[in-house]
């Protein structure tokens with residue numbers, strides 16, 4: 257056998273090896289990354305279950321939302337987040353897309369609870385939220401763009417309850433203690449590291465009494481954030 261024949265055999269084997277693999281790739285289910293996130297952006301229920309369980313979130317799956325233009329691919333209703341021995345309820349039991357729920361759990365558990373301890377010397381006891389999902393336009397306007405709430409991609413937070421009985425409202429009070437003011441400022445700044453839009457008191461009239469957090473992409477990537 258000469259070199260040319262050997263080369264031909266090698267090429268033939270190469271084609272046999274690669275051919276079926278390409279076909280299989282084209283006909284298989286959408287590619288998934290290692291975490292089970294389907295490439296076009298929908299998380300599988302199993303991946304969602306795993307991710308929220310890993311974060312000690314108590315939740316239930318709800319039927320997919322399809323209501324006119326409003327839709328949530330994988331909605332979950334959040335009940336609480338366990339931090340150590342404490343179970344921190346979300347008072348509004350918000351309905352959110354799983355990805356938003358995951359991000360929220362990370363922020364509350366990793367950042368907000370330690371900030372409460374640091375600035376206020378108390379543990380987090382509850383997070384007062386809105387309902388998450390609402391089928392409406394931005395700022396409740398009759399015309400205009402669909403709100404991120406209509407996609408389960410947004411949550412409003414009104415207050416944090418502490419385990420010493422205090423309640424820290426997002427709405428500014430006349431004379432907040434320096435510690436409360438520092439806590440709220442830190443909460444708001446750190447939210448910008450987890451969410452792509454953060455609005456609150458001072459942003460506009462519609463957000464005077466709550467923090468609005470959402471995951472809407474403002475460009476093709478998550479690099480551009482609205483952090484007001």
Ligand SMILES: [Zn+2]
Nearest residue numbers: 410411412468
């Ligand atoms: Zn909102």
